[in-house]
Amino acid sequence: LSPVCLGSLRRAASINAEYMGENRQVLSDKILKYTKGLEKLAEANKMVEELQEELTKLQPVLEKSSKDVAEMLVVLEKDQAEAAKVKKNCEKDAKSCQKVTAEVKVIKDDCQKDLDLALPAYESAIKALDTLKKEDITQVKSFANPPKMVQFCMEAVCILMGSPTTWKGAKQVLGKMSFLQDCRDYDKDNIPKKIMKKLKKYVENPDFTPEKMKSISTACTSLCMWVQAMNTYARVAKDIEPKKAKLKGAESQLKEAQDKLAEKERALKEVLDRVAQLKRKFDDAQDKKAELEAKKKKKYRLRGRSSETAKAHRG
Numbered sequence: 001l002s003p004v005c006l007g008s009l010r011r012a013a014s015i016n017a018e019y020m021g022e023n024r025q026v027l028s029d030k031i032l033k034y035t036k037g038l039e040k041l042a043e044a045n046k047m048v049e050e051l052q053e054e055l056t057k058l059q060p061v062l063e064k065s066s067k068d069v070a071e072m073l074v075v076l077e078k079d080q081a082e083a084a085k086v087k088k089n090c091e092k093d094a095k096s097c098q099k100v101t102a103e104v105k106v107i108k109d110d111c112q113k114d115l116d117l118a119l120p121a122y123e124s125a126i127k128a129l130d131t132l133k134k135e136d137i138t139q140v141k142s143f144a145n146p147p148k149m150v151q152f153c154m155e156a157v158c159i160l161m162g163s164p165t166t167w168k169g170a171k172q173v174l175g176k177m178s179f180l181q182d183c184r185d186y187d188k189d190n191i192p193k194k195i196m197k198k199l200k201k202y203v204e205n206p207d208f209t210p211e212k213m214k215s216i217s218t219a220c221t222s223l224c225m226w227v228q229a230m231n232t233y234a235r236v237a238k239d240i241e242p243k244k245a246k247l248k249g250a251e252s253q254l255k256e257a258q259d260k261l262a263e264k265e266r267a268l269k270e271v272l273d274r275v276a277q278l279k280r281k282f283d284d285a286q287d288k289k290a291e292l293e294a295k296k297k298k299k300y301r302l303r304g305r306s307s308e309t310a311k312a313h314r315g
Contacts, residue, residue: 059296065289072282079278083271090264097257104254107247114240118233122188125229128210128222129183136219141174143167149207153220156202156227159195160186183226191234203231 140150146167154170161182163169173179202208210228213221 061292065285065292069282069285069289072278072285076275076278076282079271079275083268083275086264086268086271090261090268093257093261093264097254097261100250100254100257104247104250107243107250111240111243111247114236114243115233118229118236121225121232122229125222125225126184128225129180132180132219132222136217136222137174137179140217140219141171146170147216149213149216150220152202152205152208153213153217153224153227156199156208157223159198159202160191160227160230162195183223186230188230188233189237191230191237196231196234196238199227199231203228 140146140154143150146154151167151170154167154173155165158165158169158173161173163173176182208224208228210221210225213224
């Protein structure tokens with residue numbers, strides 16, 4: 001071949017090699033692109049399948065959660081209605097209890113008002129007893145034949161103490177170590193009627209007063225005050241017996257009302273505690289339901305995006 005032909009062939013071969021190299025690179029790039037596209041498509045399809053599977057599993061859970069919430073709501077509304085009813089009954093009983101309490105206070109105050117009239121004399125008598133000395137008692141005991149009003153005074157004391165009204169009996173009463181304390185602790189609220197009846201002639205005697213006894217005996221002056229105070233207090237206590245009976249009945253009624261109220265308050269607490277517990281469970285169930293619904297929506301969005309990605313790569 002001529003040198004011209006050989007040159008032409010060499011140029012043609014060089015051009016062909018260059019062209020083939022460029023095509024080979026383009027082809028390689030396209031293969032790589034399609035390979036990556038197929039991988040992404042496979043990933044997208046797999047994600048779509050996984051999300052679909054998760055949504056399928058989530059649906060029954062969400063349905064059960066919705067059912068539980070609906071059932072709890074029914075029970076909660078029922079218990080709240082019951083609590084409201086019990087509370088209303090409690091408030092009604094509380095008002096009734098307050099009314100009886102007020103009635104009891106009125107009666108008790110009335111009784112105390114009457115007794116307060118007798119208390120000053122009683123307190124004065126106790127103070128007078130506190131001023132007595134051992135010598136004062138010994139002086140009265142030392143009488144072999146006591147003055148008339150000393151004998152009279154000690155007879156009244158013996159009647160209250162339940163002892164014989166003889167001078168011997170009087171000396172035995174005075175001889176007790178606990179005599180003055182027995183006088184202080186005497187049960188003035190429960191003096192028997194027969195004792196009051198026997199005491200009448202003594203307390204009504206015009207000469208049997210502290211003022212007139214002062215000139216006769218210091219001890220008998222104080223004991224006279226004590227006898228008169230016991231009589232006055234017992235008489236007042238007797239006058240208010242109907243009021244006390246009424247007070248006793250009112251207090252019994254009050255206790256019954258208080259017991260009834262306490263029972264209803266316990267029942268109310270049980271209902272309120274049950275409602276509070278159910279409310280917490282209901283709120284938790286509501287939160288769980290909301291969480292599941294949010295999770296479902298999120299997965300739907302992800303599935304939608306994955307589907308779009310798969311479509312794009314298929315395209």
